[in-house]
Amino acid sequence: MMRFLLLFSRQGKLRLQKWFTPMSDREKKKIIRDMTTMVLARQPRSCNFLHWKDLKIIYKRYASLYFCLAIESQENELLALEVIHRYVELLDKYFGNVFHHFPPFPFIQYTCVCELDIIFNFEKAYFILDEFLMGGEIQETSKQVVNRCIESSDMLQETMEEYMSKPAF
Amino acid sequence: MSPSVPLQEMIRAIRSARTQCEERGVIQRECAAIRAQFRQVDNGARSHNLAKLLYVHMLGYPAHFGQMECVRMIASPRYSEKRVGYLGAMMLLDEKQDASLLITNSIKNDLSHSNQYVQSLALCTLACMGSAEMCRDLAPEIDRLLRASNSYIKKKAALCAVHIVRKVQDLGELFAPAARSLLSEKNHGVLHGAVVLITELCERNPETLERFRKTVPDLVQIMKGLVISGYSPEHDVAGISDPFLQVRILRLLRILGRNNEAASDAMNDLLAQVATNTDSTKTVGNAVLYETVLTVLDIKSESGLRVLAVNILGRFLLNNDRNIRYIAMTSLQRIVGTDHNAVQRHRGTIVDCLKDQDASVKRRALELSLALVSASNIRSMMKELLLFLSSCPPELRAQAASGIFYAAERYAPSQRWHIDTILHVLTTAGGDVRDETVPNLIQLITNASELHCYTVHKLYRALLNDISQQSLVQVACWCIGEYGDLLLRGECQETEPAQVTEDDVLDALETVLQSHMSSPATRGFALTATMKLSTRILDNVDLGHRIRSIVSIYGSCIDVELQQRAVEYNALFRKYDHMSPYTSILSDKNTCLQVCDLLGLLGGSEEPLQPSPAPGLSLNTASTAGGDLLDLLGGLEPTPPAPGQIYTNTHTSHTMTVYEKDGVTLTLSCEKQSDSVLTVTLTASNSTDSDMSSFTLQAAVPKSVQLHMKAPSGDFLPARGAAKVTQMVVLNNPNKVGPQTQSYDALSYDEHQSVRGKVWSIRCKTTNYIREEENHCLISKINKAVAVFNKKLYHFPPPNLAFNSRC
Numbered sequence: 014m015m016r017f018l019l020l021f022s023r024q025g026k027l028r029l030q031k032w033f034t035p036m037s038d039r040e041k042k043k044i045i046r047d048m049t050t051m052v053l054a055r056q057p058r059s060c061n062f063l064h065w066k067d068l069k070i071i072y073k074r075y076a077s078l079y080f081c082l083a084i085e086s087q088e089n090e091l092l093a094l095e096v097i098h099r100y101v102e103l104l105d106k107y108f109g110n111v112f113h114h115f116p117p118f119p120f121i122q123y124t125c126v127c128e129l130d131i132i133f134n135f136e137k138a139y140f141i142l143d144e145f146l147m148g149g150e151i152q153e154t155s156k157q158v159v160n161r162c163i164e165s166s167d168m169l170q171e172t173m174e175e176y177m178s179k180p181a182f
Numbered sequence: 183m184s185p186s187v188p189l190q191e192m193i194r195a196i197r198s199a200r201t202q203c204e205e206r207g208v209i210q211r212e213c214a215a216i217r218a219q220f221r222q223v224d225n226g227a228r229s230h231n232l233a234k235l236l237y238v239h240m241l242g243y244p245a246h247f248g249q250m251e252c253v254r255m256i257a258s259p260r261y262s263e264k265r266v267g268y269l270g271a272m273m274l275l276d277e278k279q280d281a282s283l284l285i286t287n288s289i290k291n292d293l294s295h296s297n298q299y300v301q302s303l304a305l306c307t308l309a310c311m312g313s314a315e316m317c318r319d320l321a322p323e324i325d326r327l328l329r330a331s332n333s334y335i336k337k338k339a340a341l342c343a344v345h346i347v348r349k350v351q352d353l354g355e356l357f358a359p360a361a362r363s364l365l366s367e368k369n370h371g372v373l374h375g376a377v378v379l380i381t382e383l384c385e386r387n388p389e390t391l392e393r394f395r396k397t398v399p400d401l402v403q404i405m406k407g408l409v410i411s412g413y414s415p416e417h418d419v420a421g422i423s424d425p426f427l428q429v430r431i432l433r434l435l436r437i438l439g440r441n442n443e444a445a446s447d448a449m450n451d452l453l454a455q456v457a458t459n460t461d462s463t464k465t466v467g468n469a470v471l472y473e474t475v476l477t478v479l480d481i482k483s484e485s486g487l488r489v490l491a492v493n494i495l496g497r498f499l500l501n502n503d504r505n506i507r508y509i510a511m512t513s514l515q516r517i518v519g520t521d522h523n524a525v526q527r528h529r530g531t532i533v534d535c536l537k538d539q540d541a542s543v544k545r546r547a548l549e550l551s552l553a554l555v556s557a558s559n560i561r562s563m564m565k566e567l568l569l570f571l572s573s574c575p576p577e578l579r580a581q582a583a584s585g586i587f588y589a590a591e592r593y594a595p596s597q598r599w600h601i602d603t604i605l606h607v608l609t610t611a612g613g614d615v616r617d618e619t620v621p622n623l624i625q626l627i628t629n630a631s632e633l634h635c636y637t638v639h640k641l642y643r644a645l646l647n648d649i650s651q652q653s654l655v656q657v658a659c660w661c662i663g664e665y666g667d668l669l670l671r672g673e674c675q676e677t678e679p680a681q682v683t684e685d686d687v688l689d690a691l692e693t694v695l696q697s698h699m700s701s702p703a704t705r706g707f708a709l710t711a712t713m714k715l716s717t718r719i720l721d722n723v724d725l726g727h728r729i730r731s732i733v734s735i736y737g738s739c740i741d742v743e744l745q746q747r748a749v750e751y752n753a754l755f756r757k758y759d760h761m762s763p764y765t766s767i768l769s770d771k772n773t774c775l776q777v778c779d780l781l782g783l784l785g786g787s788e789e790p791l792q793p794s795p796a797p798g799l800s801l802n803t804a805s806t807a808g809g810d811l812l813d814l815l816g817g818l819e820p821t822p823p824a825p826g827q828i829y830t831n832t833h834t835s836h837t838m839t840v841y842e843k844d845g846v847t848l849t850l851s852c853e854k855q856s857d858s859v860l861t862v863t864l865t866a867s868n869s870t871d872s873d874m875s876s877f878t879l880q881a882a883v884p885k886s887v888q889l890h891m892k893a894p895s896g897d898f899l900p901a902r903g904a905a906k907v908t909q910m911v912v913l914n915n916p917n918k919v920g921p922q923t924q925s926y927d928a929l930s931y932d933e934h935q936s937v938r939g940k941v942w943s944i945r946c947k948t949t950n951y952i953r954e955e956e957n958h959c960l961i962s963k964i965n966k967a968v969a970v971f972n973k974k975l976y977h978f979p980p981p982n983l984a985f986n987s988r989c
Binding site: 030035059064090153155165 | 190237261266276305417424505506540
């Protein structure tokens with residue numbers, strides 16, 4: 014089971030936090046502090062796996078963002094790396110068509126999503142995450158299915174809004 | 183999809199704030215506006231306001247006033263508001279908040295909503311923050327959704343059920359049948375959810391595990407389909423078809439096959455197929471291989487398969503990717519206990535990983551190397567480990583040092599090697615070793631008696647080099663104090679001899695005492711060592727004075743411990759000097775008196791004791807106490823025999839004046855008749871001007887001796903030595919064992935090496951008439967006295983400090 018997923022910038026500013034177990038605000042703040050300190054202190058070409066308390070921390074850097082995922086000890090670390098990569102791909106697919114900002118993520122081909130997208134559309138990032146992961150487990154293993162669902166949800170939202178903004182007569 | 187403009191404007195405003203203070207101002211203004219909006223009647227901008235609040239919350243500012251708004255938004259009929267409301271609920275509400283209970287009803291309604299996306303929102307929120315009560319309430323709904331809905335909802339319901347089972351274990355029974363039926367679905371999302379649910383159920387309940395063992399063939403079938411199927415665009419990742427599902431199925435197979443022969447047999451083929459067919463060039467492939475290896479090693483697989491698995495790990499070890507090497511070592515760590523030989527084959531690679539740049543890899547390599555140390559490779563492994571210790575990151579030092587000590591203790595090929603290794607560790611990482619290392623090392627050195635010379639030379643040199651490592655300095659001081667004479671003697675077979683003078687040694691100890699780097703404990707060691715040296719260095723009076731002056735300085739030290747030691751050592755120097763082998767060489771009358779005093783300390787033994795002339799000389803005399811006027815113990819001024827006079831068993835006769843006072847002179851003359859019989863002739867003479875009458879001699883001997891007093895020649899002592907009175911006394915000691923054990927010599931200077939110097943040599947000269955029982959009594963008394971002295975001298979008493987009587 015995954016315990017939490019954090020996204021933060023090189024300066025340690027939090028961009029997204031998803032907690033899969035209930036925790037008090039104080040605990041969350043402490044964990045964020047610990048993670049940012051630990052991960053930002055790592056050398057550039059070092060191993061992507063860390064040990065923290067009884068959890069394994071998998072982190073990966075994409076351009077200016079660090080993705081930090083905490084998994085329990087019986088989970089597969091290499092697969093966790095794949096989970097992070099899959100999430101980035103989903104974000105890329107979603108945002109890449111709409112906005113173009115610089116700098117893009119260099120390690121994915123044809124990517125156009127960048128940190129600013131996630132900052133300005135953080136609620137979308139959450140919605141995408143909620144279609145991919147749930148309750149600390151992977152929900153959907155197919156990229157296309159996730160994308161289709163997000164699009165449909167967005168359509169539903171727009172329809173509602175258009176409907177609401179239409180004049181009454 | 184159009185972005186939320188008001189939200190983006192606020193984000194831009196916050197980001198453009200140049201200082202923290204400015205940012206706080208912007209946020210306060212926005213929050214005030216949001217609060218005002220919340221109080222207003224429903225308008226179209228509610229979702230934007232809540233989104234703004236959530237952004238502010240993510241920056242770390244308080245946002246609890248938005249909780250009720252979340253509850254209201256969730257209940258709204260509009261999808262956009264529901265969406266943000268549920269997001270807010272997941273971010274702001276958790277099961278500890280009271281407001282979370284309020285959304286239970288909304289969730290319940292939404293679970294049966296006609297629109298699947300609304301249903302999915304409810305399911306997602308429940309799986310994220312559902313409390314135990316909520317779970318119990320809604321479990322039947324979830325079960326219904328598990329059975330009858332589309333695959334989109336089924337997969338979400340499965341994961342929701344997983345959350346419920348985690349929160350309320352008893353509800354697992356409710357979901358088991360539905361989970362079983364889900365395995366026949368084709369949709370990968372649903373399959374994945376079903377496998378996760380079954381895994382969770384099996385992990386928590388052994389009975390459920392038994393029931394689900396029957397699904398092993400189905401799982402094997404699904405897995406085979408994934409592995410050998412062709413390219414499927416929906417699920418393909420770098421040539422592997424749905425690696426996420428594959429890994430999950432392998433994990434479930436592991437749980438089902440553990441400790442079960444039948445189930446393990448059913449999966450053997452499949453595991454072999456996956457292990458050989460999976461492409462391992464990319465991380466994905468390696469992830470699947472890794473899970474396969476873990477499964478093979480955990481179930482009761484056949485040996486060929488196990489060998490295959492370990493070989494895969496070996497291949498991982500050689501991979502360029504650090505991550506792969508890291509997990510290879512983690513897995514090898516798990517099996518090093520069971521498949522030790524298989525792992526030993528890769529020892530070279532593992533030891534190379536010790537030199538890797540990455541800290542995580544180093545840590546794993548260290549743990550694995552320590553686990554691989556065995557009697558056959560101890561020397562080469564220790565070389566590598568010591569090399570590692572000198573360059574390892576500080577957080578690993580303590581672990582490395584204690585691992586090295588443990589390995590050295592278990593597999594040391596020789597004592598000298600062991601001591602060398604420990605000394606090496608102390609010089610490189612002395613600050614990171616545990617506290618009990620010092621006494622352990624001292625114990626080890628004490629037991630390796632033939633290496634004392636070598637050890638003390640080495641430690642002395644190390645001390646000269648560097649006095650910052652406290653453990654090393656402490657052990658070095660102890661050794662110098664203990665074996666200082668070996669150090670000064672200069673010759674040593676095992677290392678090159680070095681000319682060390684007494685002043686050099688004292689200089690070294692003084693440096694330790696005065697250095698600011700020395701801890702109080704180290705100073706204590708150095709002080710005790712200095713004091714002990716005064717018994718080792720016997721022929722240099724100036725040095726003795728120097729030692730005393732060093733010690734007395736600390737009599738007014740601020741540190742209470744040092745002060746107490748110094749004062750007590752000074753007391754020993756002053757009051758108990760007679761017991762020191764140092765001063766008893768210059769023996770004088772006082773020596774004897776004080777020896778007698780000592781015997782008073784021991785509680786006054788009845789045995790008559792001869793005053794002792796010089797250390798190390800065995801005395802064998804007959805002793806009788808004659809008359810009530812003559813009491814050798816009373817310290818009346820017996821005339822001591824001249825120093826240097828040696829009495830040996832071979833002397834058959836000998837005359838000694840034992841009493842001379844007020845004109846009465848008494849002499850003793852001994853003659854050995856046989857092995858156990860001694861004849862003593864007492865001769866009394868009177869040199870005064872008046873006669874003495876009724877002169878009688880009385881003798882007392884220990885119980886072991888038989889006394890036979892012959893009739894005296896008379897009882898009248900005429901004046902001016904005109905005539906003498908003689909009396910013959912025959913002493914028979916039938917329990918005499920032999921000449922060399924006749925004198926009981928406890929703690930003589932040359933003999934009991936281990937106790938040498940720890941206490942002023944208590945020299946008890948007893949005669950050959952002491953029997954076993956009296957021996958023990960005396961021994962216990964002496965032991966008590968020694969214990970008192972030991973406490974005063976503050977050092978580690980070696981375990982074998984008891985006296986041995988050698989009768």
